[in-house]
Amino acid sequence: MVRKKVPEWLNSTMWSTPPSQPSSFNDDSTLLRHSPATKMSSMKKEEAESISVTPPPSTASSVPSRRPRNNGSSISGEYGNSSVAPSSAEDFSRQAHLSAELSKKVINMKELRSLASQSLPDSPGIRSTAWKLLLGYLPPERSLWSSELKQKRSQYKHYKDELLTSPSEITWRLVRSKGFDNYELKSGSRCMLSRSRITDEDHPLSLGKASVWNTYFQDIETIEQIDKDVKRTHPDIPFFSAESSFARSNQESMKNILLVFAKLNQGIRYVQGMNEILAPIFYVFRNDPDEDSSSHAEADAFFCFVELLSGFRDFYCQQLDNSVVGIRSAITRLSQLVRNHDEELWRHLEITTKVNPQFYAFRWITLLLTQEFSFFDCLHIWDALLSDPEGPLESLLGICCAMLVLVRRRLIAGDFTSNMKLLQHYPTTNISHLLYVANKLRSKMLV
Amino acid sequence: MVLVLALGDLHVPHRAADLPPKFKSMLVPGKIQHIICTGNLCIKEIHDYLKTICPDLHIVRGEFDEDARYSETKTLTIGQFKLGLCHGHQVIPWGDLDSLAMLQRQLDVDILVTGHTHQFTAYKHEGGVVINPGSATGAYSSINQDVNPSFVLMDIDGLRVVVYVYELIDGEVKVDKIDFKKASTSTSAP
Numbered sequence: 001m002v003r004k005k006v007p008e009w010l011n012s013t014m015w016s017t018p019p020s021q022p023s024s025f026n027d028d029s030t031l032l033r034h035s036p037a038t039k040m041s042s043m044k045k046e047e048a049e050s051i052s053v054t055p056p057p058s059t060a061s062s063v064p065s066r067r068p069r070n071n072g073s074s075i076s077g078e079y080g081n082s083s084v085a086p087s088s089a090e091d092f093s094r095q096a097h098l099s100a101e102l103s104k105k106v107i108n109m110k111e112l113r114s115l116a117s118q119s120l121p122d123s124p125g126i127r128s129t130a131w132k133l134l135l136g137y138l139p140p141e142r143s144l145w146s147s148e149l150k151q152k153r154s155q156y157k158h159y160k161d162e163l164l165t166s167p168s169e170i171t172w173r174l175v176r177s178k179g180f181d182n183y184e185l186k187s188g189s190r191c192m193l194s195r196s197r198i199t200d201e202d203h204p205l206s207l208g209k210a211s212v213w214n215t216y217f218q219d220i221e222t223i224e225q226i227d228k229d230v231k232r233t234h235p236d237i238p239f240f241s242a243e244s245s246f247a248r249s250n251q252e253s254m255k256n257i258l259l260v261f262a263k264l265n266q267g268i269r270y271v272q273g274m275n276e277i278l279a280p281i282f283y284v285f286r287n288d289p290d291e292d293s294s295s296h297a298e299a300d301a302f303f304c305f306v307e308l309l310s311g312f313r314d315f316y317c318q319q320l321d322n323s324v325v326g327i328r329s330a331i332t333r334l335s336q337l338v339r340n341h342d343e344e345l346w347r348h349l350e351i352t353t354k355v356n357p358q359f360y361a362f363r364w365i366t367l368l369l370t371q372e373f374s375f376f377d378c379l380h381i382w383d384a385l386l387s388d389p390e391g392p393l394e395s396l397l398g399i400c401c402a403m404l405v406l407v408r409r410r411l412i413a414g415d416f417t418s419n420m421k422l423l424q425h426y427p428t429t430n431i432s433h434l435l436y437v438a439n440k441l442r443s444k445m446l447v
Numbered sequence: 448m449v450l451v452l453a454l455g456d457l458h459v460p461h462r463a464a465d466l467p468p469k470f471k472s473m474l475v476p477g478k479i480q481h482i483i484c485t486g487n488l489c490i491k492e493i494h495d496y497l498k499t500i501c502p503d504l505h506i507v508r509g510e511f512d513e514d515a516r517y518s519e520t521k522t523l524t525i526g527q528f529k530l531g532l533c534h535g536h537q538v539i540p541w542g543d544l545d546s547l548a549m550l551q552r553q554l555d556v557d558i559l560v561t562g563h564t565h566q567f568t569a570y571k572h573e574g575g576v577v578i579n580p581g582s583a584t585g586a587y588s589s590i591n592q593d594v595n596p597s598f599v600l601m602d603i604d605g606l607r608v609v610v611y612v613y614e615l616i617d618g619e620v621k622v623d624k625i626d627f628k629k630a631s632t633s634t635s636a637p
Contacts, residue, residue, distance in 0.1 A: 190572035
């Protein structure tokens with residue numbers, strides 16, 4: 001790619017208006033889809049057709065053929081589906097393909113990743129299992145699943161026992177283990193109550209570093225913060241914030257997960273926003289129709305949350321803000337990405353209107369776009385994020401770049417105030433469209 | 448897990464200037480949920496100081512208290528336990544277990560907290576438990592000149608209580624522990 005001009009396919013009218021139904025496409029694609037045996041060959045045909053319709057520059061035409069076959073089917077699918085709900089035929093076939101993939105004895109991770117990168121269907125159970133596989137919680141070999149799950153779940157239970165028991169409880173366990181005879185009120189004779197000296201042991205007013213009580217009181221602040229944040233998570237979704245006991249138990253579970261995480265990671269503790277990252281994971285696992293998975297959603301969500309956060313830990317540590325791994329460098333990379341794809345837009349945003357990417361990208365990146373889209377759209381975006389073999393950050397930057405590019409007309413026409421407003425309240429978009437553009441941008445990056 | 452601080456007989460400013468500094472450094476706000484005070488503070492400044500440690504403060508009248516509005520006895524329920532509070536100068540002989548047991552039956556409480564003797568004691572009898580937190584400042588009493596400052600912290604957790612006794616002996620804080628529990632009653636109030 002020599003010129004930095006916006007490629008024509010990006011400015012094509014297809015993206016901004018509902019397609020005037022290139023109906024020849026749709027018929028061909030649906031017909032072809034009904035015969036799974038010819039699926040592979042049909043995809044190549046569809047690609048050829050799609051290329052012939054749009055006048056792409058020479059470089060873009062080489063892009064579709066290089067991508068894995070499944071994405072090929074999605075491209076033509078998108079033409080028909082970009083602003084209407086996905087046609088049931090397409091959905092059904094993808095769902096069938098996914099279910100087939102997920103029920104194999106040894107899951108082909110590459111296949112799963114490429115299927116997920118264009119977002120998973122909403123049918124129950126698929127997303128939950130897929131996310132667990134993509135995050136590395138479940139190994140690809142199905143036979144190892146039950147032993148892995150058992151081990152991880154008992155480990156979580158152990159963490160909870162160790163870290164979340166109140167100091168009173170700990171004291172009583174000690175007393176019981178030493179076999180002391182607890183005096184009972186209103187029983188037997190009158191006597192002096194015997195006392196045992198415990199100056200060296202723990203007591204509630206102890207200020208010692210090793211004191212369980214002291215750590216308990218120090219953690220109270222963290223506990224309060226977590227409590228406040230969990231109560232504020234997604235107030236519009238009954239799963240999180242209804243008055244029911246179900247919602248309350250969900251909140252309890254989320255609080256436990258965040259508290260165990262904070263105590264195990266004294267380096268970053270709890271930072272506001274972690275509740276937003278935990279929410280989709282816990283929601284998906286808890287709504288798994290499989291009884292076993294749903295009841296252990298807390299333990300599973302804990303490990304997946306840790307796994308997901310491990311790539312982004314450095315963003316939560318203030319000292320690392322300016323370092324190579326910190327949030328500033330990620331924002332700079334995003335800016336660079338935009339510049340590489342769309343020099344005009346970049347220039348207008350950063351230089352002419354002086355919209356510093358930190359103003360909008362900070363929240364986009366640290367919260368993994370959970371605040372920019374509706375909860376259910378977020379789940380689709382996260383499918384794409386988690387499917388990236390290089391880690392979610394790469395995909396995330398790609399999607400952020402796509403978000404900017406998709407509203408480029410409004411951005412270029414706007415000044416500082418209107419651009420800031422637009423970017424901080426990103427308009428609702430068609431998510432599959434967004435993911436498609438993001439994918440295209442990323443593959444161009446690899447050119 | 449409720450922490451209740453029991454103390455009394457400070458006699459500030461007449462017999463003692465203030466709580467020992469080692470005690471004051473331990474009593475930080477935010478840890479304790481209730482304070483029950485057996486009386487004889489004697490002045491409003493101490494009342495205000497105790498209020499900063501915990502806003503929920505229960506006091507009964509000692510014979511030297513300057514605020515006449517405190518009541519003679521008080522009862523309160525914390526968790527599964529009923530606590531009774533009285534200064535103790537009304538109970539004759541002072542510090543006598545039988546007489547205190549009578550008062551406890553009268554108030555119908557599980558744990559009775561009284562003071563006046565400036566001496567820490569903890570008795571158990573058929574009706575329940577009587578605890579005397581002693582004097583938190585180590586002020587002298589009419590029967591005892593040599594008093595060690597002491598106070599009591601109770602950790603009430605369901606049907607179990609752990610009593611931590613803090614005493615200042617020879618300039619060092621010594622902590623003792625007493626635990627007891629209550630048999631679950633058939634008539635449980637929700």
